[in-house]
Amino acid sequence: MELGEDEAMKNTRSYKYTRLYLTVPLSQGTVIELDKEQSHYLANVMRQKLGASLLVFNGKDGEWLAEISDLQKRSVSLKVKSQTKPQTPEPDLWLAFAPIKKARLDFIAQKATELGVSHLIPTMTNRTIVDRVKSERLDANAAEASEQSERLTVPTIADPIKLSKLLDDWPEDRMIMFCDEDLSGKPAIIALQETLPDHAGKPWALLIGPEGGFDDNERDRIQKHPNTVTVSLGPRVLRADTAALAAISLWQAVLGDWS
Known part of the structure; x- marks a missing residue:
């Protein structure tokens, strides 16, 4: 059963989402084309499917729910949907x-x-x-x-x-x-x-x-x-x-x- 976006946000810890570190800005609606290594990881190692949800973060903009919007043999694109965690301070x-x-x-x-x-x-x-x-x-x-x-x-x-x-x-x-x-x-x-x-x-x-x-x-x-x-x-x-x-x-x- 597919989770709706709001329900997924409430359950990001009870369901085992793949989590990915990115180095690009994150905001609602952003489409991100992953590099070759991360594309291979999602498509071939984790065997993710088109439309699958995952969590992404970049160290600046908090954590976001994203979905796979395009899935090719050598390239994967994500669409950022909604924030699941705001950025918070960590120990220095x-x-x-x-x-x-x-x-x-x-x-x-x-x-x-x-x-x-x-x-x-x-x-x-x-x-x-x-x-x-x-x-x-x-x-x-x-x-x-x-x-x-x-x-x-x-x-x-x-x-x-x-x-x-x-x-x-x-x-x-x-x-x-x-x-x-x-x-x-x-x-x-x-x-x-x-x-x-x-x-x-x-x-x-x-x-x-x-x-x-x-x-x-x-x-x-x-x-x-x-x-x-x-x-x-x-x-x-x-x-x-x-x-x-x-x-x-x-x-x-x-x-x-x-x-």
Whole structure:
């Protein structure tokens, strides 16, 4: 049974609509011709039919109900019907992390997106063992994770940067939650709660080291930065990707949109 437009809007969560991230403006009545890759995805991977409904978003105009208005072997067009969600603010949270091997790097991009990170910064440290990062791959992982997690935005991906340069150019108003594997900081929840009186409303970034951790010079410089709050993620030794997810979860629980 086909749903009418109004009924579909009321049931966008009870029915499993395909969700697609687009980079074009969205408004009622707009017709969008998809690129070759997205056309193939809808027509051949998802096997969508002419007239099928889906949800689309672009990070700016909220989420919209659309339908397939033209379906060819190599091209698909959509007609935007009505808005299902207005654009709403999301946490302004950066994640600076040392790149790790490919599959686990994909994992960080995907799960950080699901957990609400707004900007990913591959950060090259003295002990980083990966010397090349494919930004397009991170972009693709982030976009797919946003589609699946019902986010209204896709995190931006920075070009890889050396830790020293990152700290040199650090924004004056952005705090740093430094996750120190040497347990030099207070438990993360306590440390974050103690920052609330003086730093309420400020943007934050999480800084995660490589396998093997930061070296002594790097750790000293990070801790001396005026915006740094040094925290511990607990007594167990965590892999870099696990540490990133633990840090995001703790921050979200105290200062983010989980609290």
